[in-house]
Amino acid sequence: MITGRLEVSGSPNNRKLRVTYTHNGSYNQITLPNDDQLSLALAAKKQEGGLEALKNLPVELEEDGGQPVRIREQGQDWDRVAAAPIAPVAAAPADPFATVEVYQAPNLPPGDFHNPYNFIPAPPRQTEHPDLGDHNPVKQGMGHGYYHPDRWSGRIAVKLTTETPLLIPDAANATGDDHKSYPLRLGVDGKPYLPPTSIKGMLRTAYEAVTNSRFAIFAKHEERLAYRMPANLGLKMVPARIEKDATGNLIIQLYPGTSTIGADGAPGGNQMYAAWLPSYQPNGSGIRNLTGYPANNRLPNHRDRVTVLLEQYGKYHNPQHTGHPIFTYWKVRAMAPPGTTLDTPPPGAANGRHAPLRTPMRQVDGYVCITNKNIDNKHDERVFFSTAPVPPRPLTPALQQQWQALIKNYQEIHETEISRGMTGPPALANSRWSRQVVGGSSEWVLSPGTLCYAQVKKVASGYDVLALYPVMISRELYAQPPQALLHPSQAPAERLEQLSPADRVFGWVNQQGKSAYKGNLRIHSVTCHSDTAVASFNGLGVPLAILGAPKPEQTRFYTAHDATGNPLQVGVNKESGYDSAARGLRGRKVYPHHNGLPANHWDNPQQDRTHQDNQGHYQEYRRPRQNGQEQRDDQNRSIQAWVKPQTEFSLQLEVTNLSKCELGALLWLLTLPPGHYHRLGGAKPFGFGSVYLQVDWQNTDLKLGQGWKTFYQSLTAPSNADPFDPSSMITAFKDAVQKVQGGNFEQVPFIAAFCRAAQGFADQLPVHYPRLQAQLQPDTKIFDWFVANERTGNQGNGQKVSLPALRQDQGLPLNPLQ
Secondary structure, three states, rough: OEEOOOOOOOOOOOOEEEEEEEEEEEEEEEEOOOOOOHHHHHHHHHHOOOOHOOOOEEEEEEEEEEEEEEEOOOOOOOOOOOOOOOOOHHHOOOOOOOOOOOOOOOOOOOOOEEOOOOOEOOOOOOOOOOOOOOOOOOOOOOOOOOOOOOOOOOOEEEEEEOOOOEOOOOHHOOOOOOEEEEOOOOOOOOEOOOHHHHHHHHHHHHHHHHHHOOOOOOOOOOOOOOEEOOOHOOOOOOOEEEEEOOOOOOOEEOEEOOEEEOOOOOOOHHHHOOOEEEEEEEOOOOOOOOOOOOOOOOOOOOOOOOEEEEEEEEEEOOOOOOOOEEEEEEEEEEEOOOOOOOOOOOOOEOHHHHHHHOOOOOOEEEEOOOOOOOOOOOOOOEEEOOOOOOEEEEHHHHHHHHHHHHHHHHHHHHHHHHHHOOOOOOOOOOOOOOHHHHHHHOOOOOOOOOOOEEEEEEEOOOOEEEEEEEOOOOOOEEEOOOHHHHHHHOOOOOHHHOHHHHHHOOOEEEOOOOEEOOOOOOEEEEEOOOOOOEEEEEOOOOEEEEOOOOOOOOHHHHEOOOOOOOOOOOOOOOOHHOOOOOOEEEEEEEEOOOOOOOOOOOOOOOOOOOOOOOOOOOOOOOOEEEOOOOOOOOOOEEEOOEEEEEEEEEEEEEEEOOOOHHHOOOHHHOOOOOOOOOOOOHHHHHHEEEEEEEHHHOOOOEEEEHHHHHHHHHHHOOOOOOOOHHHHHHHHHHHHHHHOOOOOOOOHHHHHHHHHHHHHHOOOOOOOOOOOOOOOOOOOOOHHHHHHHHHOOOOOOOOOOOOOOOOOOOOOOOEEEE
C-alpha cells in the first residue's frame, strides 16, 4: 500500500486532478486522465463538490506498470467490485454439458436467405495432445537458429486465382473526408499489389479453425454487454433518488407516488408510480404544454425539487372511456418552486383514450426527472414523489459498479454515432439521445440527487434493490461477459508453454505482456500474372452497401447453448445466452462463399440494379440510390476499382521446422478440392474475395532438416534424400484430428463447418443481412428483423430463431413472426 495526496492544478478554466506520492524512493506527480482509478466514494465526492472537494485529500493507492491505481481515501477500502467475475481456469467444468440441458437440434423448415456470416465451432481443446495441444515451440525444436533434423522446412509454391472480385483498397490514397473513395492498391508494375500479410492473415484464420487452435486475439470482451429489457419489466421499475442518511452514507430512497409496491416491483392497482409531466409533441420535435414555474415562467431542470398539482387520469381500451382503465396515473396540472400553494385549475380534458377520473387533485412535492425525448412518440417526462415513506436501502458498491458498467455501455455503443454529429438515434426521426448517453463521465457516478429507477424484490425487511437504471425501459446488463463464455483452452496464450498449433506456425504476440514468438511461416514473392486484372470505375466509383458492425449483444447469433458451439435453442429468452459460464460462444466468425450467384451478378456495378430480382438474388454489394441520387456518406465507402475474377497470382511460402502434422494441416488447406474457396480482402459479407489455392508441386521443395544439412554440405541434390510425400503429411493431420475429436475426419464439427463455408450453400438461397423483405430497399434496417424475431404481444410473436449451425444451415426466414 502506498500513501499520497490528491492535488488540483491548472488554470481556472482548465483544472486537473493529480496524485502525488513517493514509492521506492521516487517522487511521483501524475495527472489522472479520468475517474476510472478513483474509488466510487471519491468519484461521488468529486461529483457532488467538484475538484475542490478532493484538494489536498490524503489517499491510499497501488501501482501497476508505474501508474497509480485503486486510489481511495486513507483508511477506506477499494469499493469498485468486478461486475461479473470470470471463473478461474481450474473452475471450468470438465464436461461442457455439466450445467446445461442436453442440446437438441431444431427441426425447422428451410429458410429464405443465409446470413453473410456464421461461425466455425471452437470446442474445448485437449491441450496435452502431442500435435494439436499446447507446447513451447523452442523446446520442441522449432527455434529459428537451425534446421531441426526431424522437422520439415523449405518452400511451397502456390497459385492463387480469384473466383469473385477482390478488393484491395489503397487507404493511403483514399479521397474524401466523411465519405471515403478508395482506389485499388497497385504495385510498381501497375498491377494489383496483394500484400503478403493479407494472405498470411487469411491462412492463419483458416489454420486456427481446422486445428482448433487458441484464438490469437480476444480483446475487449471482459465487460458485460447489455440488451433492451422487455417493456413489461419497465413497468415494474420504481422511481428512486440517491440521498445521504444522517451519518453521511449514500442510500437509495424509493418514490412510489401513491402506489403500493408489489412483491416483484409492479405497482398496486395498476396506478403508475411517477407523475406524468406533459413535455413533447408526439412524433414531433416541439415542446408541448410543458408546465413551467409561474414565478418566472422558466422550464424545470432535471433534478429540480418542485411543488406540483396532480390530477388522476386513466388510459382506457377505447376512446369512449368505458369499462375499467388499463392503468391510471397522475398528471401534472401546475408546478411551482417548493413550498408554493397552487391554485386548483379546472378539470382537465380527455385526449384520445386518456381521460380524467374526476378524483380530488393533490398537491405534493417531488423531483423533476428529464431523460430527453428519446423515442419519437414520447410526450411526457416524470416527477418523482411519494405520499408515504418507504424505508431506504443502502447504496452498495455492487450497485454502483452495475450502474457504472451500464452507463459506460450506453455511451460506448453510441460513441461512433455521436462523433458523427448525430443528435439522436439514427433509426428515429424526432428523437434525441437520452441524458445518460451524452452526459459523459459525470453520469457514471451515483451521487446525491441522482434520479433513477430501481428493480426491487420484496423481502422481510422491506425491499431489496437488485439493480438501478437510468430510464424505465432501459438496457440491462447480461449476467456474464463474453470472456466468461470462452473456454480457457481457447483463450489467447499468455506464455510460450500455451502456444497452440497456429501460434507455433504463424507466430504469437502476448496480448497481456511483452513476450512474443516469431513463427515459422513467411510469405513472399506475391506476383500478379494477369495483364488485364483491373476493372476500373468512373468518378468516385461504386458506392458499396453498408457493412454491418459486429453485434455480440445479439445472443441468438453469437452465443451458444454449450461450450461446443451449438446454437441456442429456438424460443429461449435472449438473455439466457449470457446467463451462465456453462454456455459458450458460437466459435470463429467466417464468411461463407456466395455459391450459385448469377453469371452477370458482378457486371456493370455502377448501374443500380438493387431493385431487380436476378434469379432470386439482388445486387447486395451496391448501396441503392435514394430518390435518384447515390448514397455516399460516412456509413459506407466507394471503390474506384477491383481485381477481376479469374485473375492469377503466384506466391511462395517459406516454412521452417514444422512437424509432420503441422505441415499436413497447412497442405490440406492449400489443396482443397475445386469449388472450395478461401476468403480474402474487403467486403467479404457481400461476396467479394473468394479465392482458390493450388500448390505448384514442380516448384515446391520441402526437406527434413537432415536433408537440408546434406544439401548444404554437398551443394547438390543428394540422391538419397528423404522423399517428400504430401499425402502422408495430410493423413497425419487428419489422424490427429480424428484421435482428438473421434469419428470420421469430414464429420468433425469444425472441419464440416469449414468445408461448408469454403463451398458455400448448395440450396441457391441468397446471402444477405437479415431484413423483412426479399428486395433490397434504400432504407432497409437490419434492426427491424431482430426486433420482429424477439416480438411478443398483440402484433405477433417472433419465432426467436437462432443463427443455424453452419454445417446444417438451411437458412433464416424473411419474416420471423409466427
